Amino acid sequence: MRSFQGKRYWLVGASAGLGRALADKLVAAGAEVVLSARGEEDLQKAVSEIGEKASYVTIDVSKDDDVKRAAKEVGEIDGYVHLAGVYWPQGAKEWDAGEVTAMCDINFTGMARVLGQVVPAMVERDRGHIVLTSSLTGFRGLPGSIGYTASKAGCMSLAECMYADLRQTGVDVQVANPGFIKTQLTEKNDFNMPFIMEPDEAAQTMFDHMKSGGFKRSFPTLFSLVFRGSQFLPDWIYFRIFS
Numbered sequence: 481m482r483s484f485q486g487k488r489y490w491l492v493g494a495s496a497g498l499g500r501a502l503a504d505k506l507v508a509a510g511a512e513v514v515l516s517a518r519g520e521e522d523l524q525k526a527v528s529e530i531g532e533k534a535s536y537v538t539i540d541v542s543k544d545d546d547v548k549r550a551a552k553e554v555g556e557i558d559g560y561v562h563l564a565g566v567y568w569p570q571g572a573k574e575w576d577a578g579e580v581t582a583m584c585d586i587n588f589t590g591m592a593r594v595l596g597q598v599v600p601a602m603v604e605r606d607r608g609h610i611v612l613t614s615s616l617t618g619f620r621g622l623p624g625s626i627g628y629t630a631s632k633a634g635c636m637s638l639a640e641c642m643y644a645d646l647r648q649t650g651v652d653v654q655v656a657n658p659g660f661i662k663t664q665l666t667e668k669n670d671f672n673m674p675f676i677m678e679p680d681e682a683a684q685t686m687f688d689h690m691k692s693g694g695f696k697r698s699f700p701t702l703f704s705l706v707f708r709g710s711q712f713l714p715d716w717i718y719f720r721i722f723s
Contacts, residue, residue: 482609482652482691485510489609490557492539492594493564495522498613498661501683502561507533509687514554517564541590542582551597559609560598561690562591565631571624580627587631592638599642599651606650611690612639616659616698619707623723643695656686657698 489506493499495517503513507530515523516539523536539550541564565587568579591612602608617625618632639655646653660676677685677700689697698704710718 482693483510484559486512487558487609488512488514488556489559489561490514490516490554490598491561491563492516492541493562493613495519495526497563497679498658498682498686499561499563500526501679502563502686503530503534504680505683505687507531511559514557516550516554539594541593542585544593547590547593547597551594556601557598558607559611560594560602561611561613562594563613564590565613567628569624569628570626572626575626583627584631584634587628588634588638591635595638595642602651603646603649608651609690610642610651610653611686612642612653612655613686614639614655614657616657616704616707618657620710620718620722639696647695652693653695654689655696656689657696657704658682658686659700659703 484506487510489511491499491503491506491513494503494513494515499515499517503515503526506513512533513530513535515526515534515536517523518538518540520536520538523538527534527536537550537553540546566582568576568583570576570579595610598608598610602610612635614636615629615632617629618636622629636655636657639653643653643655658677661679661682682699685697685699698708710722713721
């Protein structure tokens with residue numbers, strides 16, 4: 481089982497919701513955390529609540545220069561957790577170019593930007609722990625989810641590629657695929673959200689995964705079976721059911 485005592489973790493997208501709750505779990509396990517997001521006021525509030533084992537560095541993952549600046553300020557880390565994301569529910573018939581581009585750029589490309597500053601240093605030291613957050617939606621295309629589902633599928637694929645490349649090294653790669661979590665993002669949905677989780681509950685599941693040696697964790701378990709099982713359905717059955 482992985483130990484977090486004395487380790488330093490950088491969490492991007494951690495001023496509220498799942499990331500904020502996960503920071504508490506890491507600190508309770510003995511880690512020091514650096515929280516990052518765009519909003520400095522929310523970060524200051526989170527750090528004041530957590531205490532002396534927390535600090536913050538602002539970041540805008542959509543900007544190369546700002547990502548480089550933030551990574552330099554954070555310095556050497558033992559672990560990195562990516563949780564940053566944006567979401568607007570919409571289908572192809574209601575395509576909003578700005579929102580779709582933002583979801584792809586922040587959710588996926590933003591992740592790649594930060595990893596570009598984190599991964600080489602960990603590979604050089606042959607030591608590190610990287611945790612990426614995808615989503616159950618990433619397993620297969622869904623109606624009414626233009627931009628978001630595609631970006632999360634990209635996150636899942638990126639995690640798989642990294643795991644394939646680094647699994648025999650000292651750099652551990654994990655991916656978490658949560659379902660619905662009560663956050664500002666899911667408040668935008670006007671449909672029923674089965675098995676929706678509180679942030680603290682989801683953070684505990686994610687932290688348990690981080691402690692383990694496993695690569696991929698999809699949760700809640702029963703809900704995840706629907707998405708994982710859909711990969712084995714022929715297209716004509718899948719789209720008839722899910723459309």
